[in-house]
Amino acid sequence: MKKLVFAIFITMGGIGCAQASDLKAGLWEINQTSQIVDGKNMTAEMSQAQAMLQQQMGNLPPAQRAKIQSMMGQASGGGTKICVSPAMAAKDAPMMDREGRCEPAKVTRSGNKTTFEFNCTRNGRTSVGKGESIASGDTIITRMDMTETDTRGKHTLHSESQMKYLGTDCQGIMPADQMSR
Numbered sequence: 001m002k003k004l005v006f007a008i009f010i011t012m013g014g015i016g017c018a019q020a021s022d023l024k025a026g027l028w029e030i031n032q033t034s035q036i037v038d039g040k041n042m043t044a045e046m047s048q049a050q051a052m053l054q055q056q057m058g059n060l061p062p063a064q065r066a067k068i069q070s071m072m073g074q075a076s077g078g079g080t081k082i083c084v085s086p087a088m089a090a091k092d093a094p095m096m097d098r099e100g101r102c103e104p105a106k107v108t109r110s111g112n113k114t115t116f117e118f119n120c121t122r123n124g125r126t127s128v129g130k131g132e133s134i135a136s137g138d139t140i141i142t143r144m145d146m147t148e149t150d151t152r153g154k155h156t157l158h159s160e161s162q163m164k165y166l167g168t169d170c171q172g173i174m175p176a177d178q179m180s181r
Contacts, residue, residue: 022112022135022140023084023088023089023140024084024089024138024165024168025084025085025086025088025089025168026083026084026165026166026167026168026169026170027081027082027083027084027165027166027167027168027169027170027171027173028081028082028083028084028163028164028165028166029079029080029081029082029163029164029166030079030080030081030082030161030162030163031079031161031162031164032079032159032160032161033160033161033162034158034159034160035157035158035159035160036156036157036158036159037155037156037157038155038156039156081166081171081173082173082176083170083173083174083175083176084175084176085175085176085177085178087177088175088176088177102118102120102122102127104116104117104118105117105118105119112134112135112136113132113133113134113135114132114133114134114135115130115131115132116130116131116132116133117129117130118130124150124151125148125149125150126148126149126150127146127147127148128146128147128149129144129145129146129147129157130144130145131143131144131145131146132144138164138165139162139163139164139165140162140163141160141161141162141163142159142160142161142162142163143158143159143160144157144158144159144160145157145158146158146159
């Protein structure tokens with residue numbers, strides 16, 4: 001179960017699950033504020049896992065650490081930093097995964113609120129869910145409910161996150177849409 005939870009955290013938290021139309025190209029920091037898996041609040045465990053990952057990254061040689069941080073997004077004290085390319089920002093659609101293989105089935109916008117639904121199958125997993133993002137200045141708050149089915153069974157996830165725009169300089173972090181290339 002812990003491996004599944006960590007995989008969900010990396011998949012959903014590492015890129016941001018959705019966005020409002022206010023997504024700008026540049027550096028963003030994503031903070032998971034709530035993570036409930038199969039009815040169990042995993043927020044504290046996720047924070048501990050992120051702290052442990054950050055500690056392990058600190059033990060790597062500088063060149064290796066820089067390479068991994070560039071590929072994954074740089075974990076900071078409070079969240080994960082990702083770089084949004086101009087192409088991603090111009091797309092003006094929710095990001096469901098790094099490779100862009102999962103497009104949202106439905107997107108609706110009203111003012112600063114974007115709602116979305118998705119149904120994705122990749123690597124033997126099916127993810128079905130819905131959510132909303134609300135933009136306010138340089139901050140986007142996303143709430144999402146998802147059911148994931150794989151060979152181990154069915155799992156539910158409720159996630160809340162906050163993305164904060166840090167500026168145009170990505171500080172050497174590879175844009176998320178270029179990671180799979």
